[in-house]
Amino acid sequence: MSDIDVEVAVVGAGLTGAATAWALARRGVPVALIEAYPIGHSHGSSHGTSRIVRRVYDDPFYLRLTGRAFDSWSRAEDDTSTALVRLTGAVDHGAGRNVAALPPKLAAEGIVSTLMSAGEAAERWPGMRFEGQVLHHPQAGHVNADVAVAAFARRAGELGATILDNTRVTSIVPSGAGTRLHTVFDAGTRLHAASDAGTRLNTTSDAGTRLNTTFDAGTRLHTTSDAGTRRHTSSAGPVITAGTVVIAAGPWLPDLAPGLPLTLPALTVTQQQVFHFTRIDPSPDWPVFVYKNADTQIYGLPSGADGGPEPAFKVAQHNGGRPTTATSRDRVIDPASRDIVTRFVREFLPGLDPAPVAEASCLYTNTPDEDFILDRVGPLVIASPCSGHGAKFAALTGETAAALAIGDAAPDPRFALSRFR
Ligand SMILES: Cc1cc2nc3c(=O)[nH]c(=O)nc-3n(C[C@H](O)[C@H](O)[C@H](O)COP(=O)(O)OP(=O)(O)OC[C@H]3O[C@@H](n4cnc5c(N)ncnc54)[C@H](O)[C@@H]3O)c2cc1C
Incomplete structure (x- = not known):
């Protein structure tokens, strides 16, 4: 029964x-x-108050999917009477990615984007530094996951x-x-x-x-x-x-x-960590960013309430976590990842106080592809x-x-x- x-x-x-x-x-x-x-x-x-939403992928399949995702978020906001997504734009940069190849792919899906030099970008967003060419697209921002x-x-x-x-x-x-x-x-x-x-x-x-x-x-x-x-x-x-x-x-x-x-594929669960840094001068509105070099990907976005009472940015290493399981994960923050992220903040984000004010762990569930x-x-x-x-x-x-x-x-x-x- x-x-x-x-x-x-x-x-x-x-x-x-x-x-x-x-x-x-x-x-x-x-x-x-x-x-x-x-x-x-x-x-x-x-959990947490911030996740990146954006349009840029290398793969046209995902480019189309991101467009449909924004439509779904609009329906969700209307139906729940809740503001969920905040648009700030996004920038992509770093030697690990040829961002100059992206605008035609984006344009083919109707996504507006602009390429600029590292110097132009640093002038536009005081407190941020860039490596190589910088791709900006406006239809990006962050969603408050908790909300x-x-x-x-x-x-x-x-x-x-x-x-x-x-x-x-x-x-x-x-x-x-x-x-x-x-x-x-x-x-x-x-x-x-x-x-x-x-x-x-x-x-x-x-x-x-x-x-x-x-x-x-x-x-x-x-x-x-x-x-x-x-x-x-x-x-x-x-x-x-x-x-x-x-x-x-x-x-x-x-x-x-x-x-x-x-029959499931082998799923790899990893424990990731994120760090929050206070903004020294919060007045310029920063875009969310994704940086890639040959072996590391770092992303950043406004922290929301997770960063404490002062305006802060969440900065983290994508896929920088250790394998674990949902039941055995230990929530211990990996000091090596903290070092990588803090070094990145010192080099590329002089507008942040480089001592993290908060940190947290979270789980990825990775499929092989x-x-x-x-x-x-x-x-x-x-x-x-x-x-x-x-x-x-x-x-x-x-x-x-x-x-x-x-x-x-x-x-x-x-x-x-x-x-x-
Ligand atoms: C640190 C971090 C940063 C991320 N940043 C981004 C980002 O910027 N942009 C982006 O697009 N994505 C990002 N992601 C990915 C995104 O957050 C995940 O894709 C998404 O949260 C997955 O949600 P889920 O509901 O599938 O899994 P979960 O949130 O893990 O939900 C699974 C739920 O199932 C429940 N459950 C499990 N077993 C049982 C059971 N037997 N009975 C009842 N309930 C059960 C669990 O308690 C849990 O609440 C990030 C992920 C992490 C970890």
């Missing part, structure tokens, strides 16, 4: 899963969003989605009668469920759990009753039955996959858009995963699991 029956269950409420639940709820699909931790937690890939996750989840709930946080899916069992998800509750679980029009569960369960709920026949928890009070008796969470399950588990995907009828996995296998949709560049696509990824889940789109071969065979 299941406790919650929905058309689609989404496992994981990072940027990908939260956006998918939003897109499904927006289409009127009965959906449950199940998250192992409190929504907005910092254990995965989607986006919260807005997607909130709006999904407003549109009728069942939101279960602190609820870990322990097994996913496909069967002819619908896929069953078994879950466990963590202390502090809150269940906000709209099971049907007019029946809403607002439940708080923790040590000494009290359930103040309205149940109906279709929505039941494992409880016993005493003296009129229904008590949660074990950490077993609800059993959920869904026609389709979207697995948006980020770096936990390798943990959930065994036993499922899926750095393309995403966005595919459907029977009743399962796998949505794994990371490899360090998935945030900019989150609203679009959510819409795409939703379309895959309800059979309204076919997987793009570029993101299909079959490419790894």
Whole structure:
């Protein structure tokens, strides 16, 4: 017997899963969003106040995708009534990349860009220095990931989605009668469920759990009753039955996959670190940047609240992290990466105080080709858009995963699991 029956269950409420639940709820699909931790937690890939959004890729496939992503962000901003993206423009520079080759590719996709010398760029953005030619494009900036996750989840709930946080899916069992998800509750679980029009569960369960709920026949928890009070008796969470399950588990995907009828490629989870530096004179509006030399890629963007009370810039090494797993990562910041980033700040960003004011770690989930996995296998949709560049696509990824889940789109071969065979 299941406790919650929905058309689609989404496992994981990072940027990908939260956006998918939003897109499904927006289409009127009965959906449950199940998250192992409190929504907005910092254990995965989607926490923090800043992620770069931009148009520049070498590959025309991604150039087109970035255009669609900006359209999706606009829909998300309108529907959630929340400002998510802030445009600042972006610059690309560094000896590791021939930026002069990019403008024709960008123009072919209707993307406006300008090439300038390092000196011209330094004059335009006081406090920044550049190496070689500099490519600027205006349709770029940053998205507040924390705000986006919260807005997607909130709006999904407003549109009728069942939101279960602190609820870990322990097994996913496909069967002819619908896929069953078994879950466990963590202390502090809150269940906000709209099971049907007019029946809403607002439940708080923790040590000494009290359930103040309205149940109906279709929505039941494992409880016993005493003296009129229904008590949660074990950490077993609800059993959920869904026609389709979207697995948006980020770096936990390798943990959930065994036993499922899926063949995943080797996924490498790495622990990345980011550093925040206070701006000495915050008045010039800086663009986000990507710098590449022969062996290192460094990126930077406004920190938002993560950088502390003073205006700050987040600067980090792309793919500079150690291999780990979602369960064994240690959150220890690699001093070698701090040195590389701090040296970069001293050389190229004299407008920053070169002592980091904050630092944090975060997980990448890398596919072998750095393309995403966005595919459907029977009743399962796998949505794994990371490899360090998935945030900019989150609203679009959510819409795409939703379309895959309800059979309204076919997987793009570029993101299909079959490419790894
Ligand atoms: C340091 C860093 C900087 C980045 N910068 C950029 C950038 O500037 N631009 C850009 O485009 N991209 C960037 N990215 C990539 C982007 O942030 C990721 O692509 C995106 O956050 C991935 O989100 P996700 O939802 O797929 O994964 P996650 O955020 O990890 O979400 C997975 C969720 O699933 C939940 N979950 C897992 N297993 C279970 C289970 N069994 N039951 C219930 N819930 C479960 C987890 O708790 C988690 O909340 C960056 C990533 C990092 C780490």
